[in-house]
Amino acid sequence: MKKKLITLLPAFLITITLFAQENPQVQQEDNTLEGQFKEVVDESNNYQEYKVIKKYQINQLRQNILDTVSALESEISSSNQEINQKAKKIDSLSNQLKTTKEDLSLSKEKENGIELLGILTEKSTYNSIMWSIIFLLIIGLAFLFYKFKNSHKVTKESQLKLAETEMELETNRQKSLEREQKLRRKLQDEINKNRNK
Template sequence: MKKNFVLVIGFLCLHLAAFAQEDTAQDPPPNTVEQQFIDVVDGSNSYQEFKVIKKTEINGLRKSVLDSIKALETNIDSLNSQIGAQKNDISKLQTDLNTVQQDLSLSKQKEDGIEFFGVLTQKSTYNSIMWSIIGLLVLALAFFIYKFNNSNKVTQESQLKLAELEIEFEKYRQKAIENEQQLGRKLQDEINKNRKG
């Protein structure tokens, strides 16, 4: 039991020592160009009002600055390429959008219109034309029915008058035949009288 207690206390001490070292150890400052300038200027010697900087440090700083500039130029070129590609994409999308809008406008015109004798007309115009034609046809039909009824009435009246004339003619003919027969009898009577007498 005493042995376990010593082990636990030893483990706790080691753990606390490691934790304390982690707290005291700070992350090294980032190695940026600005930090390198600070390190070079602060780490250099002073002579009167001048700073004396070692050639190796200034050359290292120059190399870092040139590398940073080159990396930035590469990044700028890459970003410019991306911008160019995005501009091309935007241009293509704008063209596609214009095409879609034209197709949509044409579809709306076709939806709102009807092709009539090969010409796309609006539905309201088409309806007006069709109802006008139907109205004219109904008027023409009414006119022809009226004319037909009048003609039929005139024909019936003419046929009735013709039938009446035929009846009158038949009566006249019979009367004429009767008169002719009577005249014939009278003539025969006269002839007979003249023969006898």
């Protein structure tokens, strides 16, 4: 019996080694739940029309299912938390966008308007007001220039007339002085004549 055992043992070991080496190369283990179900069913024995499944395999499959369900539940929970965080972030960004749009519209209003005497007016209204004021000032300036020119002309004419009048007056004064002097001479001559007589 020892001899048979010694001859059979190497043959048995070689067979086991060959099968052990062939299995990993031929089949790769499928760790999905479906793969595990197939493996349990395929490795089970048949009894009449029933399948006989080993307890450790069904327990292992049950544990794997529970682990998978637990992992999926934790993944769902973390996904829900992530969804909630992203929803909060979306709300925050929506509020930021709303305030940014309000600020933008206010900035556009300020950009398209100019504050005049504390009142925000549009640029077109401001431009028309300013050009009206400039036009009125130009008309006023032109009127004042015209009046100044006329006054200056009248003043020059008056100064010329005054100068002419002063010259005539001076001439008349000179003539009067000469006449007065002639009359005095004549008077003196007459007085002298009358004295000599």
